[in-house]
Amino acid sequence: xxxxxxxxxxxxxxxFNPSTGESFTLNPVGLKLISYYKEGLNDDEIISRMQExxxxxxxxxxRDLLDFKNVLKHYLLVDxxx
Amino acid sequence: MTKPTLNIGVTGxxxxxxxxxxxxxxxxxxxxxxxxxxxxxLAYESLEPGIYMHNLVDKSxxxxxxxxxxxxxxxxxxxxHSCEKLDVIIPNFDAELYSFMKLEKKLLAMDIHMFLPxxxxxxxxxxxxxxxxxxxxxxxxxxxxxISDPHDLRDLxxxxxxxxxxxxxxxDAYVAHNIEQARSYFSKITAKWGYPVVVQKFVQGTEYNVIxxxxxxxxxxxxxxxxxxxxxxxxxxxxxxxxxDKKLIALTEKFISSTxxxxxxxxxxxxxxxxxxxxxxxxxxxxxxxxxxVGVGQNIPEALVHLALGNDVAPLxxxxxxxxxxxxxxxxxxxxxxxxxxxxxxxx
Numbered sequence: 001x002x003x004x005x006x007x008x009x010x011x012x013x014x015x016f017n018p019s020t021g022e023s024f025t026l027n028p029v030g031l032k033l034i035s036y037y038k039e040g041l042n043d044d045e046i047i048s049r050m051q052e053x054x055x056x057x058x059x060x061x062x063r064d065l066l067d068f069k070n071v072l073k074h075y076l077l078v079d080x081x082x
Numbered sequence: 083m084t085k086p087t088l089n090i091g092v093t094g095x096x097x098x099x100x101x102x103x104x105x106x107x108x109x110x111x112x113x114x115x116x117x118x119x120x121x122x123x124l125a126y127e128s129l130e131p132g133i134y135m136h137n138l139v140d141k142s143x144x145x146x147x148x149x150x151x152x153x154x155x156x157x158x159x160x161x162x163h164s165c166e167k168l169d170v171i172i173p174n175f176d177a178e179l180y181s182f183m184k185l186e187k188k189l190l191a192m193d194i195h196m197f198l199p200x201x202x203x204x205x206x207x208x209x210x211x212x213x214x215x216x217x218x219x220x221x222x223x224x225x226x227x228x229i230s231d232p233h234d235l236r237d238l239x240x241x242x243x244x245x246x247x248x249x250x251x252x253x254d255a256y257v258a259h260n261i262e263q264a265r266s267y268f269s270k271i272t273a274k275w276g277y278p279v280v281v282q283k284f285v286q287g288t289e290y291n292v293i294x295x296x297x298x299x300x301x302x303x304x305x306x307x308x309x310x311x312x313x314x315x316x317x318x319x320x321x322x323x324x325x326x327d328k329k330l331i332a333l334t335e336k337f338i339s340s341t342x343x344x345x346x347x348x349x350x351x352x353x354x355x356x357x358x359x360x361x362x363x364x365x366x367x368x369x370x371x372x373x374x375x376v377g378v379g380q381n382i383p384e385a386l387v388h389l390a391l392g393n394d395v396a397p398l399x400x401x402x403x404x405x406x407x408x409x410x411x412x413x414x415x416x417x418x419x420x421x422x423x424x425x426x427x428x429x430x
Binding site for chain 2: 006008016018019020022023032076
């Protein structure tokens with residue numbers, strides 16, 4: 001999944017979409033997920049990293065990741081092709 | 083090289099919850115890099131705060147309301163010109179524009195310059211004619227009709243579903259959820275702004291505005307789109323952020339090139355959930371949030387002055403995205419004698 005090119009994300013988790021003027025605040029987990037996507041990790045790799053870090057079941061992480069991606073899509077923050 | 087000092091008359095010095103653009107226009111002119119200014123405030127009411135902002139306004143004069151006719155306005159401007167030698171006037175109210183447009187040639191003969199839309203541009207973009215405007219130029223506008231009889235509201239029920247927008251000819255707009263509310267708003271608006279009243283399809287969405295400047299030949303010299311971040315109960319932006327949206331810029335370019343718009347303007351748009359922009363209104367003058375454009379790198383009032391003086395103006399540089407304006411109110415403490423001077427003598 002790729003974030004839209006012009007989206008600005010600060011280290012504090014503040015996300016600004018210059019096309020729409022909308023801004024969002026990511027919690028630490030959301031910020032971490034975005035940073036994994038920016039590293040180029042795919043969903044499976046992200047799930048495995050999160051499992052190591054948070055000791056949570058794969059199913060739960062998969063579901064939360066899907067929710068998170070849907071939110072990003074809803075707010076037009078990711079490329080439509082993803 | 084020394085910069086020239088221009089005497090510029092500016093209206094719209096009021097600052098209620100739907101503030102006039104005069105004070106931010108003056109701030110922009112004070113920051114102009116290509117000329118110095120002496121600001122002559124032109125006020126309709128003695129309590130317009132800009133009159134008393136002596137750091138911004140050098141001298142103020144009362145001018146007659148448009149309802150008193152253009153002869154009264156011309157006569158007053160002749161007097162003011164004899165005292166101040168005005169170089170440029172920037173009118174900032176929709177309701178006064180017609181008078182200034184009518185006087186444009188006479189004022190030019192007095193060497194007072196303006197850069198205003200043509201009568202045709204002014205009329206065809208009027209909210210009363212906006213539906214036809216959209217069809218003519220292929221721009222999405224919500225369906226609307228102008229009515230002068232409240233009984234027509236009942237007839238319109240075949241063409242509109244509630245809620246609908248009920249809008250005044252010049253200012254004010256309300257959302258009516260049923261015929262009773264529509265009638266009530268019709269009366270409220272006509273009592274204040276006269277006839278007709280515009281009934282417009284309600285569009286749900288997010289509000290965006292664009293401030294722009296056209297050179298009258300179809301070229302876009304400036305454009306800054308803004309998303310409203312905080313909206314008052316009057317629908318006015320109390321905070322907003324500059325954005326970068328190619329669709330909005332393209333729409334603005336289309337508006338300017340197809341109408342050959344002359345002067346400054348504001349486009350009011352609604353973006354629906356399926357990302358369609360509907361043009362809700364075109365204001366034929368500088369909006370009150372103009373200082374955001376200045377703050378992000380486009381001094382539109384400065385460019386407007388050059389256009390008025392017949393100087394060549396190149397498109398303004400790219401603007402900064404992601405900067406906010408946040409409006410605030412501020413209490414001036416004014417000695418009674420100043421208020422008295424203005425009230426008695428009509429100038430301060």
